[in-house]
Amino acid sequence: MPRHKSSPTAPTEEADEPPADDVHIGRRLRHARLTHRLTLRQLAEQAECSESMLSKIENGRALPSMATLYRVIKVLGLTMGQLFTNAHRPAGIISRAGERAILPIHPLRPNSDTRVEQLIPYDPSHLLEGSIHLIAPGAGAQTREDLITHEGEEVGYVVEGTLEIIVGKERYTVSAGDSAHFRSEIPHGYFNPGPEPARIIVINTPPTF
Template sequence: MSSSEEVLAAVGPRLRTLRRARGITLDALAAETGLTASTLSRLETGRLRPTLEQLLPLARAHGVPLDDLVAAPPTGDPRIHLRPVRRFGLTIVPLTRRPGGVQAYKVIYPPAGREATTQRQTHDGYEWFYVLNGSIRFVLGEREFVLGAGEAAEFDTRVPHWIGSAGAQPAELLTLFGPQGERAHLEPHQ
């Protein structure tokens, strides 16, 4: 028997256990789900292989996730194992694991130094950042801004820009970068 056949064969006893634990009859469950009592009986005894169309109303009626009915295996480890990278005096922590598309980073800028350069750079893409801690000096084209904790900026990275700490303490940013020019919108379109 294949693993999918074993999983489906185990659904029937689970369905019977759930129904009996609720203390309801096949007829009552049939009225609740829209399935016939005969279909429910055949599902519980394993004479009928369950379909998604049958399992969804049963999961709703029993108040359990669909995964519980089929004893789905647990998903992989959802944690992101962060590996900081140090570049150009910055600490960059990648927060996304998938290639392509919008990428998320935590970036830590060292305290502002006396020789801080504001040499602007340009590259393809679109960037959004949110200041988590500290303050940031942000130069975009010919304009200069100072952003504090809780403030955000969004810009086309083809415009000459520079970002650095504005204070004596390190500054931490949450950054979203899209190499194809994706944008992060905070307000719904109207």
């Protein structure tokens, strides 16, 4: 049964000052916008954010929240992998322990307390995406702005630790051995309420990260 809690606060457009190494993300977004022949206003309207915020992001003066970034790249027809990594075809079907790419869950914030180990290397031809999420104690979705939505469906399997999985207006407490499956169009996220790190395997289609 779900454990009910108070609803997260309403979304905001607060943004952090970007590290110097991350301003190129704004240039990539601007290039994609121009390629799609969209004005800042058109993209802002479709991504449901402000034109001034988009301008700051493109010019490297602000970082979007994860939810805002997902909305922007969805309009531009991009995935997080396309935005932050290069296509990579492994030599074979096996990916060895210790050799897989590990990224922060929010690529614009390298010191994020949640990291993602890619089980399936990014490639534009892939229909499936798989990763292991390592979530530090106290890390994860704190407000509704931290929840994301995207096309498709996904399943998560908890390997160790305890998590609160948020899907829509519900929160479910899950532990090692538990799993969750839902449509990705529903706002979702997770939070680690325990004293120890948690690990969850997430498989989704089509690729979004």
